[in-house]
Each structure stands twice: as C-alpha cells, then as structure tokens.
Amino acid sequence: MAPEPVIEVNGLTKQFGRGKVLAVDDFSFTVERGQIVGLLGQNGAGKTTTLRALLGLVRPTKGELRIFGTTVRPGIAELSRVGALVEGPGFVPHLSGRRNLEIFWRAGGRPVPEAHLEAALEISGLGTAVDRAVKGYSHGMKQRLGFSQALLGSPELLVLDEPVNGLDPQQIVEVRDALLRLAADGVTILLSSHLLSEVEHTCSHVVVMHQGRLIQSGSVEAVTASVASAYLEVDDPEAALRLLGSLRGVTAATTSPPGIVVALSGASRSDLVAALVAGGIAVDTVVARQSLEDAFLQLLEAEKS
Amino acid sequence: MIQVEFAKQLRRIRTVVVAAICVVVPVLIGVGSYLSSNDSSGGGGGGDSSLQFATRHAGLVVGIESLSLASFLLIPIVFAIYAGDTVASEAKWGSLRYLLVRPVTRPRLLTSKLVVAAVLAVATAMLIPVVGTIVGVAFFGWHPIQTVALSGSAGGGASLGGFLGVPPVHFVTFSPGDAFARLLLASAYVLFGAVSVLGVSFLVGVATENTLAAVSAGIGVYIVSAIVEAISGLRSIRPVLPTTYLQGWSNLFVPGSAPTAMWHGVVVAAIWAVATIGLAYAVFRRRDIVS
Numbered sequence: 001m002a003p004e005p006v007i008e009v010n011g012l013t014k015q016f017g018r019g020k021v022l023a024v025d026d027f028s029f030t031v032e033r034g035q036i037v038g039l040l041g042q043n044g045a046g047k048t049t050t051l052r053a054l055l056g057l058v059r060p061t062k063g064e065l066r067i068f069g070t071t072v073r074p075g076i077a078e079l080s081r082v083g084a085l086v087e088g089p090g091f092v093p094h095l096s097g098r099r100n101l102e103i104f105w106r107a108g109g110r111p112v113p114e115a116h117l118e119a120a121l122e123i124s125g126l127g128t129a130v131d132r133a134v135k136g137y138s139h140g141m142k143q144r145l146g147f148s149q150a151l152l153g154s155p156e157l158l159v160l161d162e163p164v165n166g167l168d169p170q171q172i173v174e175v176r177d178a179l180l181r182l183a184a185d186g187v188t189i190l191l192s193s194h195l196l197s198e199v200e201h202t203c204s205h206v207v208v209m210h211q212g213r214l215i216q217s218g219s220v221e222a223v224t225a226s227v228a229s230a231y232l233e234v235d236d237p238e239a240a241l242r243l244l245g246s247l248r249g250v251t252a253a254t255t256s257p258p259g260i261v262v263a264l265s266g267a268s269r270s271d272l273v274a275a276l277v278a279g280g281i282a283v284d285t286v287v288a289r290q291s292l293e294d295a296f297l298q299l300l301e302a303e304k305s
Numbered sequence: 306m307i308q309v310e311f312a313k314q315l316r317r318i319r320t321v322v323v324a325a326i327c328v329v330v331p332v333l334i335g336v337g338s339y340l341s342s343n344d345s346s347g348g349g350g351g352g353d354s355s356l357q358f359a360t361r362h363a364g365l366v367v368g369i370e371s372l373s374l375a376s377f378l379l380i381p382i383v384f385a386i387y388a389g390d391t392v393a394s395e396a397k398w399g400s401l402r403y404l405l406v407r408p409v410t411r412p413r414l415l416t417s418k419l420v421v422a423a424v425l426a427v428a429t430a431m432l433i434p435v436v437g438t439i440v441g442v443a444f445f446g447w448h449p450i451q452t453v454a455l456s457g458s459a460g461g462g463a464s465l466g467g468f469l470g471v472p473p474v475h476f477v478t479f480s481p482g483d484a485f486a487r488l489l490l491a492s493a494y495v496l497f498g499a500v501s502v503l504g505v506s507f508l509v510g511v512a513t514e515n516t517l518a519a520v521s522a523g524i525g526v527y528i529v530s531a532i533v534e535a536i537s538g539l540r541s542i543r544p545v546l547p548t549t550y551l552q553g554w555s556n557l558f559v560p561g562s563a564p565t566a567m568w569h570g571v572v573v574a575a576i577w578a579v580a581t582i583g584l585a586y587a588v589f590r591r592r593d594i595v596s
Contacts, residue, residue: 016593016595052402052593052594052595055402055405055406056405056406056408057402057405057406057593057594057595058593058594058595059591059593074405074408074410074411074590075405075408075409075410075411075413076408077408079406079407079408080407080408082406084403084406086402086403086406087399087402088399089399090398090399090400090401090402090403091398091399091400092313092398092400093398094316094317094318095313095316099312100400103309103312103313104400104403104404104407106306106308106309107306107309107404107407107409108407108408108409109306149403
C-alpha cells in the first residue's frame with residue numbers, strides 16, 4: 001500500500017464575493033511525505049488563497065482539500081501537526097518575541113515543553129531581541145520570528161508562504177539550509193514563491209500555477225526537462241528574433257543581452273541554427289539552457305497563446 | 306485560552322487609558338461636589354437622573370451620581386472599546402490566522418475573546434461607582450443618605466418625573482450599608498444594560514475586522530436609541546430600545562416603587578445580547594479569514 005499523501009488538493013475552486021474572478025480555478029496537486037514542494041506563480045496567481053484554503057482559513061467554493069488524509073475544515077485537529085507562515089508574520093505588538101511564541105503555543109492546549117521554544121528561538125537568530133517588544137522589530141526580524149513560530153512543536157508539515165520575503169541574501173541561505181535539514185529529518189514542506197531561483201535551489205518538486213490554474217507539476221528535473229530552450233549569440237539579434245519568432249516549434253524568442261533566448265517546443269537547436277544560417281545570420285554561440293526560469297517563462301508563454 | 310487572552314489584553318496601553326478615565330471621572334465628580342458644598346447655593350445639576358437627593362453632600366451620593374452620569378456615555382464607550390477591538394485588533398496584527406491554524410476552533414476563539422472582553426469591561430466600568438463612593442466617603446464620610454420620594458410615584462422612568470400638580474413629597478433615609486448594596490445592584494443593572502452595546506460592537510468587529518467601525522457601531526446604538534426615544538412618532542418602538550430603561554435602577558432608591566422598569570430593561574438587554582452575539586458566532590463560523 002502506498003503511503004498516504006500529506007496533502008491532497010482536488011479540484012480546488014475559490015471565488016471571492018459575487019465577482020466573476022476566480023482566485024483559484026479547478027486546481028489539483030498532491031504532496032508526498034518528505035517532499036519539498038514549491039508552489040510557483042506570479043503575484044496574484046492564487047498561491048496564498050490555496051495555502052489559506054489548505055489551513056482551513058478560507059472555505060473552498062468547490063473541491064476538496066485533505067491534510068494527513070483528513071478533509072480540511074476550520075480548526076481540525078490535524079492542523080496541530082502543521083507549522084504555518086502565511087502572508088507574513090503576525091504578532092501581538094506590545095509583547096516580546098518570546099512572549100508571543102509562548103502565548104501562541106499555549107492557545108493550542110498542548111503542553112509547553114513540547115514546543116521546544118528555546119530551539120525554535122535559536123533558529124530565529126534574534127539573540128537578546130527576543131525579550132524586546134515585537135513592535136520594535138524590523139520586517140526581517142518579524143519574518144524570522146514567524147519562521148520560528150512555524151517550527152514550534154516539531155511540525156510534520158510546514159506550509160510557508162514566501163518564507164524568504166524581506167530577508168537579506170545571507171538569511172535566505174540560512175533559511176534554505178534550515179529547510180533542507182528539516183526535510184532530511186522527514187518534515188514535509190510546501191512553500192510558495194514567485195522567485196524561481198528560490199524554488200530551484202530548495203525544492204524537490206514544483207507546482208506551477210497561473211491565474212488560479214495548474215500549469216504543470218512534477219519534480220524540478222521533470223518540469224525543466226519538459227521544456228527546452230537555447231541561448232544564442234548572433235551578429236544581428238533583431239533579425240534573428242524576427243526570423244525565429246515565426247519558426248515552427250518555437251514558443252517564444254526574447255533578447256537576453258548580449259544574445260537571445262529561444263523557448264523550444266518541438267524545434268531542435270540544430271533547426272534554429274539551420275534557419276538562421278539560411279536567413280543569412282551568422283551564429284557565434286549556441287548554448288542549451290534548461291533552468292527552471294526558462295521552463296517557467298515558457299510554460300506561462302504557452303498558457304497565454 | 307482565556308488565560309492567554311488575559312495576558313494579551315491586560316498589558317495594552319488602551320486598557321490602562323480606559324481604566325484611568327474611569328478613575329478620573331468619579332474623582333472629578335467628588336471634587337466638584339466637595340467644592341460646591343462650600344458655597345451656600347448648594348448642588349444643582351447632578352446628572353439626568355430622576356433621582357432627587359435631600360443633600361448631595363454625602364459620600365454615597367457621589368458614587369450614585371458617578372454611576373448616573375457615566376451610564377449614558379462613558380460606560381457604553383468602555384463596553385464598545387473592549388468588545389469591538391478584541392477580534393479586530395487580532396486581525397490587524399495578523400495574529401488571528403495563526404491562532405486559528407494553531408488550531409483554536411472558531412467558537413472557542415470567540416468565546417475566550419468575548420469572556421475576556423466582558424470581564425475587562427465590567428471590571429473597568431465598576432471603577433466608576435466604586436471610586437466615586439471611595440472619593441465621596443473620603444470627602445463627606447460614610448453616612449446615611451436621604452432621597453426625595455414623590456408620594457404615589459411607583460415605577461416610572463426618567464420621563465415621568467415632573468412638577469405638574471406638585472405632589473406631596475417625603476424624604477426616605479437609607480443606611481449607608483443598605484445604600485451601598487443598592488448602588489452595587491444599580492451598577493450591575495446598568496452594566497447588564499450595556500451588553501447591548503457589547504453585542505453590537507462584538508458583531509461588527511467580527512464581521513468587518515475594523516476596530517473603529519465596531520466601536521462606533523456600539524456607541525451609535527445608544528446614541529440612535531436615545532434620539533429615537535425623543536421622537537414622539539416613533540413611540541411604538543420604545544419598548545425594544547436599549548436606552549429606554551437605562552434609568553430604571555433609580556427605583557431602587559424609591560421605596561415601595563415596583564421594579565418593573567428594571568425587569569423590562571434586563572429582558573431588552575438580554576434580547577439584544579443574544580441576537581447580536583449569536584449572529585457574531587454564525588458570521589465567524591462561515592467567514593473567510595483573509596486578514
């Protein structure tokens with residue numbers, strides 16, 4: 001018997017108010033135990049709404065969400081196995097960082113020692129600032145405290161919305177390392193991001209969404225392999241763009257100085273070179289590119305057309 | 306959860322400011338009373354109460370007058386602030402979503418918020434008659450008080466007092482202990498009446514997550530109610546207004562008068578509270594938390 005997925009989302013649809021705009025539209029994905037899954041999309045793609053629905057904060061218009069095999073409803077007990085950071089941290093401003101985490105933990109009714117408060121505060125790296133009122137914290141400090149809060153009580157699942165937002169590059173690396181360590185310990189992680197590089201360097205799997213809909217999901221390798229692109233340096237980039245843009249099997253062509261990037265869907269790199277040479281354009285360099293960024297842009301481009 | 310909620314609310318500057326106002330007001334009333342006791346013209350203008358005291362210069366009278374003056378505006382403001390801000394501020398801080406994911410079930414969250422808001426509102430508002438009494442006793446001493454009773458007046462709210470026909474008056478004396486007990490009962494009545502404000506502010510706070518809207522709505526209920534009361538064409542809805550029986554407690558200081566107005570006031574306040582708080586639970590159960 002295959003182990004039960006930690007998260008199952010089936011046909012999630014969410015419409016706010018009576019407007020016709022769907023924040024999330026028939027969206028499905030699963031997250032297996034131990035995976036680090038990146039929920040990737042531009043701002044407004046519906047990532048946060050999906051995470052809120054997963055935590056029982058927002059009621060689906062249609063569809064079903066399950067965590068640990070249980071249908072999500074507001075306040076279900078399974079949420080105590082989840083650590084969350086959704087749309088920025090939220091703390092009582094006049095209390096200290098430490099007091100905030102204590103109060104947060106005690107509200108749930110599990111014994112205080114189970115929180116492993118000191119270990120979580122250690123991760124925040126706030127030092128003596130944990131005993132100062134939160135209202136004096138910088139955005140980055142609050143974000144780090146929020147990350148610590150999510151880790152209280154050793155959760156089995158972490159749901160993190162833009163976890164590195166507002167952090168400086170060194171802190172981003174620290175968070176990334178912490179996530180990889182947690183995953184190595186068997187914690188399942190779902191994080192949302194609009195930063196491709198973040199997802200690419202941290203996640204094992206990726207779910208790409210755009211305008212509320214699923215574009216593609218799978219392992220990072222599988223998603224990047226599903227699309228191909230090429231970087232070329234030519235003597236006349238503008239002429240090359242015109243020529244390649246209308247070529248069969250090419251999804252998109254854009255400049256990427258000093259060269260151009262061409263997203264492929266059927267055409268091979270040798271097809272490109274042949275077409276350019278036939279068009280009288282000299283080709284200097286051809287490089288195969290398969291980063292998640294290329295894949296993402298290409299998937300979005302394909303969605304628009 | 307309730308313990309946690311107390312820890313959160315007690316240290317707020319807002320709590321301190323509201324409590325300070327509830328101490329300053331009765332102190333000012335006491336000082337005013339003391340200063341006016343030195344000039345021969347006597348008191349005059351002791352609130353809107355239909356209650357007439359033979360002398361305003363008694364310790365317990367300051368407590369009673371503090372309650373009377375505060376019952377129309379200060380007490381409803383205290384209730385509106387505590388009830389309206391409790392969920393709205395949590396939403397504004399961004400901590401509401403984390404509590405719910407903790408998880409704290411939605412009814413449990415509302416109950417702990419409501420209980421703590423009500424306890425703090427009552428404790429703060431009780432400062433008014435209690436501090437008033439302490440200040441009054443300090444200035445004038447712990448003496449019996451005398452009220453002026455109109456013969457044959459039974460029941461009757463604020464609107465019934467009058468000089469028409471000049472009915473015979475007689476004085477009634479209450480021992481200090483008796484008067485203080487009646488003051489506490491009167492305070493309980495006024496505070497219970499303010500649960501209509503508490504309910505409305507709580508409901509609007511839960512529904513809009515906006516503190517200002519919630520507090521205004523609660524105070525607005527008393528203001529609108531008092532205006533409607535004054536419009537003769539709308540006389541028919543007076544019995545369900547939360548302010549109609551606000552002064553019903555004055556019967557406590559008129560022996561022989563039936564407490565009809567007070568019972569009516571208790572029922573009206575209870576109906577307002579049950580309706581608004583019930584609706585708040587229903588709204589919160591279904592609400593999408595997007596704060």
